[in-house]
Each structure stands twice: as C-alpha cells, then as structure tokens.
Amino acid sequence: MTFLSVQNISKSYPGVKALSDVSFSVEKGAVHGLMGENGAGKSTLIRVLSGDQNADGGAIYIDGVKQDYTSVRDAFDAGVIVIHQELQLVPELTVAENLWLGRYPSRAGVVDTKQLVASVSSRLEEIGIDLDPNAKVSSLSLGARQMVEIAKAVMMEARVIALDEPTSSLSSRESEILFDLIARLKAKGTVILYVSHRLEEIFHLCDSLTLLRDGRLAAHHPKIADVSREQIIAEMVGRELGNIWRWRGRTLGPTRLEVSGIYGSTLPQPSGFSVRQGEILGFFGLIGAGRSEMMRLIYGADKRHGGKVTIDGVDVLPDNPRASINAGLVLCPEDRKHDGIIQGRSIEENIAISSRRHISPFGLLQLRKEAALADRFIDRLKVRTPSRRQDIVNLSGGNQQKVILGRWLSEQGVKVLIVDEPTRGVDVGAKSEICDILYELAEGGMAIVVVSSELPEVMGISDRIIVMCEGRLAGEFTRDAFQESEILTLALPDKNAAKNP
Amino acid sequence: YAADVKIGFVVKQPEEPWFQDEWKFAQKAAEEKGFTLVEIGAPDGEKVQAAIDNLGAQGAQGFIICVPDVKLGPGIVAKAAANDLKLMTVDDRLVSADGEPIEGVPHMGISAIKIGETVGESIAAEIKARGWDMSEVGAIRVSYDQLPTAVDRVEGAITALKAAGFPAENIYDAPQAKTDTEAALNAATTVLNQHADVKKWIAFGLNDEAVLGAVRATESVGIPAENVIGVGIGGADSAINEFKKPNPTGFYGTLIISPKRHGYETALNMYEWIANDKEPEKLILTSGSLALRDNYVDVRKDLGIE
Amino acid sequence: MNSLKKILLGDQGLVVIFAVAFAIVSLTVPNFLSERNILGLLQSVVTIGIVACTMMFCLASRDFDLSVGSTVAFTGMIAVIASNMTGSIILGLAIALASGALVGAVNGFVIACFRINALITTLATMQIVRGLALIVSDGRAVGINDPGFYQLALSRFLGIPTPIWVMGALFVVFGFLLNRTVFGKNTLAIGGNPEAARLAGVNVVSMRIWIFALQGLICAVAGIMLASRITSGQPNAATGLELSVISACVLGGVSLAGGRAAMTGVIVGVMIMGIAENVMNLLNIQAFYQYVVRGLILLGAVLLDNLRSSASRR
Amino acid sequence: MNSLKKILLGDQGLVVIFAVAFAIVSLTVPNFLSERNILGLLQSVVTIGIVACTMMFCLASRDFDLSVGSTVAFTGMIAVIASNMTGSIILGLAIALASGALVGAVNGFVIACFRINALITTLATMQIVRGLALIVSDGRAVGINDPGFYQLALSRFLGIPTPIWVMGALFVVFGFLLNRTVFGKNTLAIGGNPEAARLAGVNVVSMRIWIFALQGLICAVAGIMLASRITSGQPNAATGLELSVISACVLGGVSLAGGRAAMTGVIVGVMIMGIAENVMNLLNIQAFYQYVVRGLILLGAVLLDNLRSSASRR
Ligand SMILES: Nc1ncnc2c1ncn2[C@@H]1O[C@H](COP(=O)(O)OP(=O)(O)OP(=O)(O)O)[C@@H](O)[C@H]1O
Ligand SMILES: Nc1ncnc2c1ncn2[C@@H]1O[C@H](COP(=O)(O)OP(=O)(O)OP(=O)(O)O)[C@@H](O)[C@H]1O
C-alpha cells in the first residue's frame, strides 16, 4: 500500500537543473533509501518535501492526499519532519529548547518550563540518547549535536521522516542507536526516507531504494534484496568502480612528524605519536574521543598549553595556523560549514585562498593561474557546478567538501597533511578519487594523517591505525594486524576502563 | 557664606566656543565672589530635565540656562520650582505654550531677530559703501531651518535687507545638512553654480561657520574677495582667523555678541539674588557689535574679550 | 583570588561590578546618594530605559533599529498635536501609540519581507521619520494646551514619579516576555540561528514584524513620557538616542550577533550609562573630558564583559 | 522586456540605473550639467568618497567603523596645529597622517586582539577622539598660519581641483587593492567566514589591524583636505560622516554581512549620495522634505539592489 508518493517533481536553480521529473513511491512502514552522486539532487528533493523550497512542478501525495503546503510549518502539520544535511540548531539555546523549537509547550503564550525539560528527559531516556536537556548546544561536540538533531525528529509523532545523511559525522556506536530508533519508528508505520553515501547502511536499513543521477531518476529498486552493491554503484556513477580503497604498498622514509606530550584545554591528557615519510596514519575513535581536538592542537587552531611538535626533526612551535602552514603542516578541518567554506566567495577563491601566496609575486594576484588551479580540482574531484565562479554556498554538501579538500590538496610545500573526516558526505566515486590523490601525495613523501569515524575507510586507506578513546590514545595497529572487532573494542570507553582501571 | 552658594550654568551646545566663553566668564565671577559654579551641557529637553534634577540634588540654589528650545519654558519653570531653584535665562528667552515670553523669569540676551537685522543692516551699508547695484547682487541665505534660532536670525537679516531695498528675488536658499562649515560650503557651492552669471555676492547665516562656508564656496569658484560680503554672527575664533589672514577675504565682518556680559553678569546677578536677595532686572537686552578686519581688536577689547 | 575572579567573571559578573561601582560612587561622590539625586537619576534614564526594553528584543533577534530616536520625537510630537487638536489627551495618546506602532511595523515589514539590511532600512526611516516630525511641526516645538498632559510626568505614586513606575513596569513585562514566553524564546532562536528557526517552523517574517512594531509602540510610550516631561513636542528631541540605547543593551550583555539577552543585564547597562552621566555632572567634569570619559567607560565595560564571556567559554 | 530586466538586475545593474538617473537629472534639472556644478558636486563628495575607500575594506571584512567622522576632524585639527607649530606644512601633514593611522591602529588592535565588537569599540573611540579634538583645540577653530596650506585644496591640475584628483587616485588604488591583491582577497575571505580564513592561514588579527590602520590613515587624508578646504581646523567638523559613508558603501552593494564589495559600486554609491544632495539644492527642496527624500532614496536604492541579488540567487 503506497503511503508516500512523489510525482514528477522538478526544481531548478540558475544554471542548474537540480531535479527533473522525479517520481517514486514508498510503502507504509518502509525505509526508503535515496542515493546518488554529490549534487544529484537528494537534498533538494528533501527540501521540497520539507516545505522549505517550493518545487517548480510536480506533486506530493501522503496517504493518497495531495499535499499543497508551501511552508515548513504546513509540512509539519502534514506530519512531515526532516533532518537537513547541515545541522540546524540554535547554539545559544539548550538541548531541550532546541528540541521543542517551533512548538514550545505553552499556555497563553507562556512557556511551561517544567514540562519542557521533564518531557525531554523522559523521552531522551526512552530512546536511549544520553544528553543533558539543560546543556547549551554550543557546548556540545559535532557528534552530540547530530544526536540532538536526530532526537528532534524522533520525538515528534511524524508520519514521514526524512533523514539527509544523518550518520555523516557519527561513528558506528551512535549509528547503532539511530538504527534502533529507525527500526522502532518503522514498526509504528512511519515512512522513512534515508539519504546516505554509505552502502552498508543502505543495505542494513532500507527496504527499497531510489537512485538519482544529475537530477533525474536513475533507477528504482522496490526490493533492496534484489540488487547488488556493484550494480548500485554502476547505476549511480555510470561505470564500474571495483574496490574503493585500493591500498598500495609504499616504502616508508624516516620519521616526519613527531608529536609528544601535547595538551590543551580541549584535550587535557598529554599524548603524542609520530608519522613517517610516505606513511598514511589513520585515527579512529567514537565521537567525543578527542581526535579532532588533538589535530587542532597540533595545527595551532586551538591554544596549546604544552607539548612539542617536530617536523623532520626540526622543532616547529606553531601557535597559529599560519605558522603551521609555513612550516609545512596543514589541516583540513572537520566542520566544513563553520571552519571550511568561505560564504559568498567563488569556488575558485575558496580553493586558492591558501595556496595563492605561492603564485602571487609581491602580493599581486595571477588570476589565470588561480583559475587553472581551480579547474584542475573541479575536474579531478568531479565538483558538480555550472562554473568555477559559482558561489560556494550554492553547491551541494558533498561538493562543498570536495572544494575544501581541494584547497588543502592544492597547497604546495606540504610535509604533513592532516585531514579530518575528509570524505564526510562525499560520494563513493569521489571517495576513491580522494583516496588515489592521498596515495599519490604519500608516494611523494608526504606524511598523512586521516581522521575518520568510518571504520571501513580507516581500515581501507591507512598503513597504521591509532585508536583514541576519551581523550587518550587507546592503542595502535599496523596494517597486517587490522581487525575490525579489536579496533572497535578499543574505541569503546567502558571496555577500556575495565582494562586499565 | 559665599562658599555655600552653588550656581548652575546650563547651556545647550557645550562644544560651541560661544558657550565655552560664557562659562569662562561665569567662572571668573565665581572666583571673584567665591561661590561654586557647576557647568552642565544639555543639548535636548530631556537632558535639561536631568540637569535641573542634578543641580537640585547637589544643593545648588539657582541656575542660569540657555535652553535648546524656548518652548521648553513651562517645563523648566516647573522643574526649577520643584527643586526650589532660582531661575534665570541667558541668550534665549523662554516662552509659554501660547508662544508669549514668560515674563517672570529674569532674562539677559539678545533677540535672534534683532541680531539678524543688525547683520542685514551692516551688509546693506557695505553694499552702498562699495557702490554696488543691488539688483546685480546675489544673496546666499545659508539656512538651517531645524533650529528656530537659526530661522529667526536669517529672517531678521532678510527683513533688514529688504528694507534697505534689496530685491527679494535675488536671495537664494542654501540649506545646510549640518551646522558645520563643510555643509555650508557644499550648499553654497550649489547656489553659486546655479547662478553662475551673478558676479557679486553677499552671505549670511546662523553663525560664523555658516558664513565662512559660503565665503569658501565663492573662493572655490573663483569669485574675487572684493566681490563678496559675508557677515557672520558670534565673533569666535573661526571668524577672527579670517581677519588674521594676510589678505582680506570675502568674510567682511562678524557680529560679536559679548559672552562676557552674558556669562559674567548673569552669574553675578544670580549670586546677588541668592546671597543678598537682590532680584535682578527682569529683562536685560544686550546688543552685538560689528567687528571688521581693521577694528576687531578694539571691538573685542571693548567687550572684555582679550 | 580565584574565587574573586569567579565572581567577577561569573554569570552575574556585570551585576557584581555594578554593585561595587555603585557603592564606591555612593561613598565618594557627595550628594550622590540623596533621595532627590537618585530620583533625578532614574528620571534621566527613563527614555533610554523604556526604549532599551524593545531594543533588547531587536538585537536578540539579530536586528538593529536606528530609527528609535526619530520615532520618539515624532510620536511625542504627534501626541501633543493630536491632544491639542482633538482636545482629548486619551485620544491624543492613542493616536501617538498607533503611529509609533505603525512606524515600527513599516520598518519590520520592509526588513522582513524585502530582506533589506536592518541597519540601512532603519537609517532611512530614521531620516524619513525625523523629516515628518519636522514637517508636521514646521521645525518648532509645539506647546501643550491642556495642562493635564503634564501630569503624566509630574504625578507621583508613593513619592516616586510616574515615568519611573512606567519604566519599572516595562522592565518587568519585557523581562517576563523574554524569559517565559514563546515569543521571547522564538526571538532568541531567530537571533541564534535564523535558518534553524525558520526550518523549525517559526514564522520568522511575522516575528520580525511584531518585534519592530512593538519597538515602535514602546518608542511612542517613551515619546509621550518625554513630551510630558519637557512640556512640549519637540521635533529635534532624542537625537542620538539610538546609539545610547544600543550601547546600554550591549553593556548589559546583549549580543549584537543575536541570540543572547537578559533583562537584568539591560537594566544594569541603562543604569551604568545614567550613573556615569550623573556622576560626571556631580563632579563637574568639563564637557570635553566628558566625551573621553564616556568613551572609556563604554570600552571598559565591554572589555570586562568580553573577558567574562571568553572565560566562561573555556 | 525581459532583456531590460536582465540589464537592470544584472551585475552592473546599479551602474546602469545610475547612468539612467544621471541622464534624466542632466536633462531635467537646470544648471546641473554645467562644468562648474559638476566640479562643485565632485568636490562636495570628496570627504565621503575618500573615506568610503577604506570603509569598503572595513565592511568587506565584516567590521564596522563609526569613528571616521571624529578621526577626520581630529586629524584635520592636528594637521593645522602641527603645521602652525613646526612652521612646516610637510611636517604637519606627516604628523596628521601618523596620528590618523595611530587612531586606526588602536581601533584595530582593540577589536582584533580583545575581540570586542567593532560597533561598540568604534562608538567609544568616536567619542574619545572627538573629545581629544575638542581638548587640543579648546573647542575652537584653529586658523592656518601659512597660506600655502590652502593651496592643497585650491590648486588645480588640468582645470580640476586637487582634492578631486586625490579622490580619483584613491579610487583607483583601492579598487586595485581589492580585486587584484592578496590583501584584498584575504579581506573578503575574512568577511565571508573569519574562522575559516584563520584556519586557511590568513592572519586575521594582523589583517584587521592593518585594515583599521589604513582606515585611520585615509581619514587623515580626508581630514587634511577638509581643513585645507575650509581653511581651518574645526573640532566639530564631519559629525555624522560615518553614517553617510556607510550608506554610500551599502548603496554600492557592499554587504554588511561581509565578503561582498566592489569599488565601482562604492563610487556609484558615493555619487548617488552627492547627486541627490546637489539636485535637492538645485531644485530648492525644503530642508524638512530633504530628510524624507534622502531616506527614500536610500531605501529605494537598497531595495533595488536587493531585488537584483535575490533575482540572481534564484
Ligand atoms: N565546544 C566545546 N566545549 C566543551 N567541550 C567540548 C567542545 N567541543 C568538544 N568538546 C569535548 O571534547 C571532546 C572531543 O570532542 P569531539 O566529539 O569533537 O571529538 P572527536 O574525536 O573529533 O569526535 P568527532 O569528530 O567524531 O565528533 C568531547 O568530550 C567533547 O565533549
Ligand atoms: N541555492 C542554490 N543555488 C544554486 N544551485 C544550487 C542551490 N542549491 C543546490 N544547488 C545545486 O543543485 C544541485 C543539487 O544539489 P543537492 O544539494 O540536492 O545535491 P545532493 O544530492 O544532496 O548532493 P550531496 O550528496 O553532495 O549532498 C547541485 O548541483 C547544487 O549545486
């Protein structure tokens, strides 16, 4: 019995046809996957569904009734709730206030504060999310914020829930919580639209699947059991891809980066590690493990209280990003929206911002060289855009991520490259391309640190893996000893505590 | 005993040199008699209220005020009474709601219209002295209509000019956006360019700064100094600077009103009123003296300015 | 030492500092702590205080209103003219309140519906409204016919003048509105993240219009009080009020980046501004130096506030 | 029809509209297109135009400077006093330029290092600097001893007065600086996302200090020109300049949210302000109505600009 039906939806932006004639339908109580390359139009579809954007044409039916809502509020009332790709929380408000945003329990306009907090506590407990309702969202880590978003959708009695890459900054443990929740909602008959670039999740969760390509319907699979992984990739990317992580052996040189006893207010435990020339070191951990904090301290993005960083045996005491870059150490940050993209500026400028100092004699720009640089990365990473002059905010999430990566991959004179969640929201095709670029750079003698919450990725790409847990280095594995279960065990805090009390 | 006397002196534009001078002379009186003078700037009605309260709280017995707007009269009178303060006005005379002067409040000053008329008369006299044909002369009225005093002054000048036979249609309005020289300069430039055929110009306005702007405008479009007669009001340094320039400029003269009398005498009168219960005259009108390039030193000396 | 730091830099830091400063001023400045001076002081901040209530909402929602000074003058003017013309004070006040709300609503409408920057929109209305005030009055103050009008400001209740009561009442009302109502929470949400608020179903457009309309209405209240206190409607009144009010709010910890506001903070901010002015006059500080002192106080207060919030951030 | 819309709402929309408006004004307003009037018009926008060059950078980097008016007055004052005291105009000018840059650098330092909101910081320095200007001059205009000083403003080159050349040169220099240098691009990047720019290796703190110091320096240039034009240093000069300059920039499409700026736009913005003022005077519009008209023009221009950018957005 069809419950949600999307018919002939079209939507265009200047220069881009984001959706053309997309139709599919979902059964009651089903989880429907939505996949496609970056910029295929998934988020646009979700935005249309949420009432945030009005489609140029087409219609949406829920339970056989045509919906003609035009605002988020209307969509709400129709029982449609959406988690957007980029987090939509108010940092100044508490968790409870964020969860109730737009629908505070109130009498005559006066907020019932008690109910506000009480109901949230009980609901959070019930669904198994460990969050303090009175904590300010601004004090939470990215992962925790993502959980707030998820709680927001789950807490309401919705008929249709759409999740746009909800796990992109979650690690397996938090993802499990989400999967449990989805299973429960499903049992209640809620329709769930699920967008993800992670194939394992799609196979694990979804009943049916729609593939988009260039804003068009590429394929529709009413039964996920009938398709194979390879077939999906081929339909999505348009070609066979084979293994995404094509690890290649390299000969490693002497130690390049040496970090010892580093700590700061965000990471109170002093810790250190080293990376050799040509080595790719993976950092794995659950959210809140402190990986990003460690990298930011090394890079000088946050204030360091102690510790030493050497590159090729030379002490570099960078206390700000600029000094680090000059010393040959760069970091591609985790939170692209807050720390990465420069709003209002073109793709070209976003790529060239750091590396242009090498190609600008006396501070004068060489526009042609910058354009060539931009074109190279747009081409190689397949950034979907009408032009390199496009404002970066008009790109899809994954394409923004590619541009930010392009910024750091194009930097010259780099000795140590740290990438934090480099493939967050990036499609499989581009993932394997990024992987290739990292290998090329490593072969050129660069020391590379890859921070990721996606275990297959860390295992696929790294020569060595360091596991972090609760702000400490919990253990280390070389490639021949990679073992999924052991790595995961080490990352879990409670197990860890039991091991060394 | 004198040490217990505290007198407030409240003015509307504390940054203006004129009021600085008034304060300075009042201070001189305070030193001579040994009372305390409290200087407060109150650029709008609300600040005036606060200032009076403040004076009351400090235990002052009376105050002298130059109000930002004469219509504030009833409020000030009431507030002064509520704070049990003796009240005198200087420069601008309070009026009641119906526009009639409030007779009960002792006042020293000069009417804005009067002073404007004096400006007009001196310009007219100089036109005659230079033997110009009035119909060939243009007049720049640098106006700032937001300020009632400004309107009265320029209207006074126009009345006098017309009475002397100056053709009304030759008077052109140059509204300043602000009361500084640059604004007057820009406004006057437009007028000059609009009437490029007129070769001889006169200029008057709210104060010296306004007229200076007009004179600068004539210079920038190349009208020789001898073809310009500008007469300002105030006699502050910006006017004196003109007279100190090696060559005469179009700034012909300024009407110096004496801050000495306004500052020193009012303060003294107030002191007498408080200390010896000698009520001052209800109305003392002072007059301005025209200062020119060659006599400004003497005029200033006469008025008690160094 | 450390606990002192904690108190100073804590959430109530500004209040503590204010209390200390108040105590010092009371002890050292003669005449400061007399009943008369305190009442005078409170009356002198009535306009700023009243307008700050709604400016707080405006800033909290990441907006900005430069037109408040003009609106205060304009509505005061209207109150007097309308009272004189209709012969009824009540009617005059009603017309003034309505026209204030209208000015605010127009601001809000332009800003919210056409998405024009609030700074520029209100800079424009600031001029337009001031122009209107000058036009209706022909640039001159308008006297009040019915002396009953003065009573608004002169009357007292329990020995305290009415305007102070009005200001106090508005502090309470808007404090409640900010912290306890859906309206207040939504305002903060819009300021914290307008996009998130919109996507959560908050009607951002109508909220903004309401906030500005409210601002206009409250400006009219301030305008009426002012006209009654100065016993006339003055077209040049309250120039520069916008910057004083915004300063007071920012002093009180309202973030110009939106999303952060507290009524107690704003009250303290307003009082700091008032006390600084009052003390400078009591101490007979020269006009030119008053500028410098005013600037330094402003700078010092935000610096302190900044130390506080950066300390709490880590 | 559609292509007309395209032209109007295109990237050069404001320029086109400006050209059309200019043509209309030239044809309908008598005396407008005379050489003398155009030169007069250009001279009247010299102060705004010069200061707008650096204000553009300030706004583009998401900052704000309210102290420009005071700085112009202060540096003009200093130029005159220093010239009189040292007896050398060159030395006087150098001292004025240095003190302008110093004021700017202090602004920048406080804003960048203590992370205090720029609006409040410059609101404070605006008062402090105005106070200093009043103190050094004792509140009085200071006359120029050496008539050579007047020549700065009175001298002409190819029949065009020097101040206009200075303004033109600065337009070229700053246009180049914005579009063609790393400095300009980094400024825009800081405006777009300061945190991202910092992590990309832009030295945000020193950039901001530089931008403000440059602003102070250019204010000094404007102050010197002004003092020479009005043949004296006046402590009360250039009040309210900040809002005119910011209006001109925003009219010219500079975004107050940072990250968007163009020199041609700013020039057009400055000219629109100047022409509006000039035409109103030529048409002899009454002072009170000028306020209203000024506000409406401001509103109209940003509305148009907004339509343009929202048209390109969708
Ligand atoms: N702004 C903050 N204020 C206080 N504590 C913070 C803040 N940001 C992060 N933390 C804390 O720092 C620790 C690590 O944070 P974070 O979750 O970012 O680590 P991570 O290993 O990078 O994980 P992920 O990147 O997957 O989110 C957590 O304990 C978190 O609560
Ligand atoms: N505001 C906008 N202006 C112009 N183009 C836009 C805008 N928003 C999206 N687009 C374009 O529409 C297309 C579809 O974007 P969408 O965000 O739906 O992709 P997506 O499938 O969600 O990609 P991703 O996997 O990277 O999140 C992209 O080419 C994008 O550049």
Ligand SMILES: [Mg+2]
């Ligand atoms: Mg997307």
Ligand SMILES: [Mg+2]
């Ligand atoms: Mg992380």
